Amino acid sequence: MEHVTVLAGGVGGAKLAHGFALCQPEIHLTVIVNTGDDFDHFGLRICPDLDTVCYTLAGLANPHTGWGRKEETFEVLRLVGELGGPTWFRLGDKDLATHLERTRRLREGQRLSQVVESFCSRWGITARVLPMSDDPVRTMVHTLEYGWLGFQDYFVRCACQPAVKEFAFEGIEKALPAPGVLEALERSDLIVIAPSNPWVSIQPILSLKGVASLIQTKKVVAVSPIIQGQTIKGPAAKMYREMGIEPSALAVARQYQPYLWGFVIDELDRGLETTLKSSGIMILITQTIMHHEEDRLLLAKNILAFSKARKLEQQRREF
């Protein structure tokens, strides 16, 4: 059976992971999820990307927001607000149960990967979901206006408004890939970099000890999160601009070039085909915007078919 591993951040990664999950049991799916966004709030450990991926795979996700659970209520947070507490991070009542029980288990000594495995089993998730690491990694955003900010401060509290200068992943040197991460990558017939934010969702995973060198030996396909210079959701395009790079699928391909066997761009970016092909990377042009559940499945199937293509030997070169 074909082993597929998806590297994912939040909403875009969750949607594509779900598409591949719908291809089961014909494939064996592992999803490796960014934990650089994780943070402690009210004493609870919150793992936004892991929860978005798991809620999506379990059919529990809110289809409108890109975060949190469907049929959510906010009674606890409303009363926290009445006590003068912070309400900028929208903790729903259902969502809180996840954070409470995860925090309890972590304090009891369980590793994050064990907690995720148990939750996935409870939620009936058949794909294997792995946090990128059980060790703390904290994505920090260096901003023009406020200096270094924790990711959630930048992302939620400041609504991505500050201009970014650089990123750092605190703890990344000491962090080990979670149990199963390197094994899953090693075993993979196909590694898919989901249309997540390259700077803050995928880069932390690629920066983990052993990951980059391993995936350079494997068949890697990335899906561009940038379509016509814009993102469906999130600040990736804005970040490219602030880092002095014109946001486009080309910029994404350049960033991932050391790893890429193939690259997936949206039909709306068909004009980039010639330039991209000159790089020696295989190109799939298809609908990458996932409005509906069927779009997720179709994109996953298209990528699976694409990955079977014979590649002519061609020198990789700058483009």
Add this chain to the structure above:
Amino acid sequence: MEHVTVLAGGVGGAKLAHGFALCQPEIHLTVIVNTGDDFDHFGLRICPDLDTVCYTLAGLANPHTGWGRKEETFEVLRLVGELGGPTWFRLGDKDLATHLERTRRLREGQRLSQVVESFCSRWGITARVLPMSDDPVRTMVHTLEYGWLGFQDYFVRCACQPAVKEFAFEGIEKALPAPGVLEALERSDLIVIAPSNPWVSIQPILSLKGVASLIQTKKVVAVSPIIQGQTIKGPAAKMYREMGIEPSALAVARQYQPYLWGFVIDELDRGLETTLKSSGIMILITQTIMHHEEDRLLLAKNILAFSKARKLEQQRREF
């Protein structure tokens, strides 16, 4: 204005404190609350007696349970249960907001007494509510069946079923009375020991450095939590029996004797009057069972009137 300080545990203490609160602004009220029951659960700091007292004073308490809030829901805990987490401690959604924001502030470096002051202000509580200490004190219960148990393990998880052998208040030697506690006691014209559990609600307060010696110099009135050998709520009578003492208002009076100016027993215990009077303690016989809000006010008023009585000089003696 008369300064009244109430020493309180949970529900019985909360009700009588509420009675005195209804006597404001004619009196100046301070309530000193046991924190020996406090514990950490899901990474959150939970202060059961403080919350029961504050919810009661704020009119937010559940009138039926003796804990928690009225119009409570349990959505978060239901989902924690679905994840396989513990649900023996009944954390309601509204109640959780208190624990979250308290935990956040404590982690931010605020002292418990500051947090309580702020919450009381938000909840419109006019009495001054003080935790007995800002330092950790943990009531431990030595049981026949299971050895030493944390208080909530004994009280909630084991539903008070194990037989008790002794009690310990971990941290009590190092704990300091919270800011304002000794000052409030010093300034008090009347100190009322509420009808709370003498072993695990009042004893921790009395065991704090400086409290016992200070209140021996003051006018102290205790209300018996034991009526006709039984308690309205909680394991006090059972504890007396397991400690080899016949549970009765007499046993309570003996326990508090070093501090007592006066003692309040229920009309149902009128038969104990003669024995109690022989001890040299002033005795008030009145309705102490607080079914309704008016009962709380009436009991408080009766105690205030009682405390004005002239006491004949009489030798205190064993009884």
